[in-house]
Amino acid sequence: MQLPAAFIDKYLDLLGPTEGPAFIEALTTGQAQAGYRVNPLHAALSPDDNPVPGVATGYFGKVSGKSLDHVTGWVYSQEPSAMQVGEVVDPQPGETVLDLCAAPGGKSTHLIGKMADQGLLVANEIFPKRAKILAENLERWGAQHVAVTNESPETLEKVFPQFFDRILVDAPCSGEGMFRKEPDGIQYWTPNYPAECANRQRHILTSAMKMLKPGGTLVYSTCTFAPEEDEQMIAWLLAEYPDLSVVPIAKQPGMDEGRPAWADGNPALAQTVRFFPHHYDGEGHFIAKLQLSGTPMPTKKRKKKQRGSAVVKPSREQQALWDRFKTEHVPTYTPTNLVVFGDELYDVTLAPELLSQLKVAQAGVHLGTFKKKRFEPAFALALVANAPQSLAINHDQWAQYVHGDTFTVTTDCPNGWYVLTCDQHHCGWGKLVNGTVKNFYPKGLRFAL
Numbered sequence: 183m184q185l186p187a188a189f190i191d192k193y194l195d196l197l198g199p200t201e202g203p204a205f206i207e208a209l210t211t212g213q214a215q216a217g218y219r220v221n222p223l224h225a226a227l228s229p230d231d232n233p234v235p236g237v238a239t240g241y242f243g244k245v246s247g248k249s250l251d252h253v254t255g256w257v258y259s260q261e262p263s264a265m266q267v268g269e270v271v272d273p274q275p276g277e278t279v280l281d282l283c284a285a286p287g288g289k290s291t292h293l294i295g296k297m298a299d300q301g302l303l304v305a306n307e308i309f310p311k312r313a314k315i316l317a318e319n320l321e322r323w324g325a326q327h328v329a330v331t332n333e334s335p336e337t338l339e340k341v342f343p344q345f346f347d348r349i350l351v352d353a354p355c356s357g358e359g360m361f362r363k364e365p366d367g368i369q370y371w372t373p374n375y376p377a378e379c380a381n382r383q384r385h386i387l388t389s390a391m392k393m394l395k396p397g398g399t400l401v402y403s404t405c406t407f408a409p410e411e412d413e414q415m416i417a418w419l420l421a422e423y424p425d426l427s428v429v430p431i432a433k434q435p436g437m438d439e440g441r442p443a444w445a446d447g448n449p450a451l452a453q454t455v456r457f458f459p460h461h462y463d464g465e466g467h468f469i470a471k472l473q474l475s476g477t478p479m480p481t482k483k484r485k486k487k488q489r490g491s492a493v494v495k496p497s498r499e500q501q502a503l504w505d506r507f508k509t510e511h512v513p514t515y516t517p518t519n520l521v522v523f524g525d526e527l528y529d530v531t532l533a534p535e536l537l538s539q540l541k542v543a544q545a546g547v548h549l550g551t552f553k554k555k556r557f558e559p560a561f562a563l564a565l566v567a568n569a570p571q572s573l574a575i576n577h578d579q580w581a582q583y584v585h586g587d588t589f590t591v592t593t594d595c596p597n598g599w600y601v602l603t604c605d606q607h608h609c610g611w612g613k614l615v616n617g618t619v620k621n622f623y624p625k626g627l628r629f630a631l
């Protein structure tokens with residue numbers, strides 16, 4: 183890997199003659215570190231290999247994107263430093279949490295797991311294609327109390343004034359910490375790139391601050407080493423918002439303190455954390471945690487303007503079809519709020535009057551589709567709900583299932599809808615008709631093993 187000369191000079195200068203060369207050496211010749219988290223919402227998996235210190239669900243190692251564990255949402259691949267961000271946010275069950283820059287969903291899946299799927303997580307991504315990937319990853323995770331929005335921070339701030347207990351800004355950044363993992367990123371680096379990113383980060387943080395409840399916490403993280411985007415961003419926040427204070431972060435082995443001297447010298451900046459590849463077994467990161475004091479900040483009221491699709495309650499007939507399906511197939515599933523978009527039935531946690539003001543990538547749990555006097559369940563429902571009527575399939579049958587094939591089973595079960603399970607993993611819906619399983623694995627997710 184060839185680093186730009188200006189990059190090398192900058193960090194040799196910042197880190198000094200002893201640390202500087204060790205940093206450059208680790209970044210250019212060290213191996214990128216792989217890891218994964220297990221999904222606490224699906225339990226039943228406790229690997230015996232290498233745990234990541236400080237992350238109860240985190241492990242070192244690689245998981246294939248085509249493995250049963252990954253495809254059914256039992257694990258999420260995430261490198262070890264990135265896992266520490268969710269631990270620092272530390273959301274609690276029942277809280278209202280915003281992940282403002284959320285795609286592809288590494289931190290969001292971590293946050294909703296730590297919340298034990300209680301409360302509300304709004305996972306937002308500004309770019310539509312990335313919002314779709316975020317929605318798919320969260321669907322696979324099998325959480326109920328999540329809304330995926332596709333908005334700019336400026337739009338969200340108008341809908342959610344002083345709304346969230348915790349906000350994570352995992353900011354778009356110059357990505358220097360990922361050079362080892364994604365060397366293609368090096369080509370975008372110029373000496374001015376960190377300052378350009380910092381400009382965008384200040385805009386995002388300005389919106390985030392308007393959405394934070396008094397007493398709430400803001401976590402800001404980047405995957406870059408650039409002081410302009412790290413300590414200097416926190417120094418700017420503290421100067422701009424006198425009601426904010428830095429919350430110390432518990433350090434795991436190998437984590438470094440933030441460097442006050444790389445900003446305005448404020449000693450509180452030493453309570454932020456840095457991940458350097460010559461010290462920590464993971465990629466480059468920076469995390470800061472801040473708390474807003476109890477004084478409410480002024481917010482402007484705004485007229486409700488509908489931007490997304492109209493939110494409608496199910497008709498009496500639709501409600502009856504759902505009730506019958508629920509009683510027979512997912513009796514323990516308790517929806518928060520049933521709404522219909524066209525023929526699609528959703529269970530939403532975010533209040534419908536707020537949803538209707540937003541561009542939404544996934545309003546909540548997609549429960550299914552109304553089709554001429556019948557209800558067809560959606561993939562998301564199979565992952566989130568417990569279904570007493572499940573049908574166990576083996577690994578060969580699972581391979582046929584994810585490929586989209588129809589297959590036969592030997593069973594005494596009556597015809598009808600089943601959640602297919604393979605080694606206890608919920609795989610999706612199948613419809614049993616005289617020993618043949620009709621395949622309802624979503625077309626867009628199918629693949630060959």
Ligand SMILES: C[S@@+](CC[C@H](N)C(=O)[O-])C[C@H]1O[C@@H](n2cnc3c(N)ncnc32)[C@H](O)[C@@H]1O
Nearest residue numbers: 283284285286287288289308309352353354386
């Ligand atoms: C570091 S990534 C987030 C990674 C994610 N938190 C995870 O753990 O999977 C930053 C995200 O911010 C988004 N982004 C880019 N420009 C933005 C803007 N102006 N406002 C908000 N988000 C933005 C990017 O598309 C990207 O998905």
